[in-house]
Amino acid sequence: MHIVLQQLDGARVRVVQLEDAPLADPSPLAAPAPLPEPVEGATDTVIPRAELPAFVRRQESGPVQPRWVWDDTTLWYPALLAAGVRVARCVDLRLCHNILRNAVFTAASELAAAPLGPWDEVLDPRIAQRAEAVGTLFDLDLPGGDRDPLAEFALQRAAVDGASPQGRSQLGLLLAAESAGALIAAEMTFAGLPWDAAMHDRILADALGPRVPPGVRPSKLTAVLDEVMAALQVRELSPESPGELLKALQRAGINVTSTRQWELQEIEHPVIEPLLRYKKLSRLLTANGWTWVDTWVKDGRFRPTYVPGGVVTGRWASDGGGALQLPHQVRGAVLADQGWRFVVADAAQLEPRILTALSGDRAMADAGRGVDLYQGMVDVGAVDTRPHAKVAMLGAMYGSTTGESGRLLPRLAKAFPQAIGFVETAARAGERGERVTTRLGRSSPLPGADWREVQSAASMEGANAAATQRARMEARSWGRFTRNFVVQGTAAEWALCWMAGLRTRLQALAARESGTGADLTSSAHLVFFLHDEIVVHCPLVQTDEVVALVREAAAEAGRLIFGNAPVEFPVTTAVVTSYADAK
């Protein structure tokens, strides 16, 4: 059963219960049955906003949880979580719209043909949260105030129902997984990542010296800067200014075209070592120093905003705090609560394994039989060393043509023709300006008008060499994007299914242990997600079970997306008190 929620004004919520086929499968990943058209037996009521949490709680405690249909999870779920209410599953119409609008599977649908409208607008998550606090969208005059969730839901169901049978089942899973991801993102923000500010301060003091006010250079940083200036024989230097630094280096006779690490590393000069040390410390100070802690850590928790579907490929993005780029340097401040542990799980070589499954490459499947795919590639005789295997695979998936990975590519293509052929095909499609599609049906965007103009200009009679070269360069560049899109995007789908399956299992575990009504954070729960890695915060006694559930969910994700393809998705797990000890 679906229940559609619509915010009418600050005080009232419209509730429409659709009496469509009950969802016998309780999993949030279960694809819904086709919707009768017109909607039969809907009950349409209005309730006060204040009564919503209690209403949702009642529905959730029934024998079969409904699927909540709402415009945007960020507008509904934080308030429910704050009221102590969790939901099992939902349809996030905005996220689903975004997928269906662009998908090749639904290209012929009414939804895809419609002009851009309020469902194509991306609400700034921070504004959305402010709206939540205020209680209404209208007061803030935001885009999205004129969204009709019932009509949109019908359009989306029609789009999916009109796809091919294959497209229907793949998109059904994708939309369910994407929506589950939206729930998880909100729950992770609510729970927060345990963060010990005192430990963070110790890490900073060790590296930089005692805390100083913003704008003041810490003592150890000053000392390193003195070394740099001495080596350059200058009295003043602002290394934070690349332009100034470049000039100073050139004056000292160092021939570099930029001040990037990788270029400086190649230089033999006494200034290089302290300069790189300075850059490292300076980065720590500005990106994750005391200001960062003050801004982002409250009550022992780091609560970033995750943005599901924020990346074209379907990966999550984050907004504020740099959640998806936490340097290893500060992960020591991520400490489990007393009597609790982190279960840190990482999908081993996820993207090459995804490519194996996508392409059905038997030789690569054989190489991936063990936990280490790259070592497996060495063992089957495809490449000579593990580092070579890794750089060659990454190069193949990113579209590298030069250097070591370029040299290794022919051997890789010989050993794994289907896998390499698969990404090459995706690259060629992109070079022609065509869309490519992930396993579950997320399609890449079409290149923009500029790109097309460059291509057509080059194909005109009498096009000059520069135009032709530029067109070829941009075509190759777009090909690298589509080449990577199919792999990165399908990996993101696998990760969503993995995480959604784990979430369901953790919820069941919590219910078994403490009955219903338990708070999200009183039992094992997800606290962090990083593309192919998840962190569960759990009581010590639950760790063994959580590790087992993580593996179960990984196996299930593989089956859901690839059926019985002979590809395994091993996960490495670590049970730790500090995140720094995970890897």
Add this chain to the structure above:
DNA sequence: TACCCGCGCCAC
């Protein structure tokens, strides 16, 4: 002062 953009570096 508010924005914008290139640079550089962090994550995967």
Add this chain to the structure above:
DNA sequence: AAACGTGGCGCGGGTA
């Protein structure tokens, strides 16, 4: 190993 995919973000230095 090399500069090849997706991002966020802080900074300096420019412009409106």
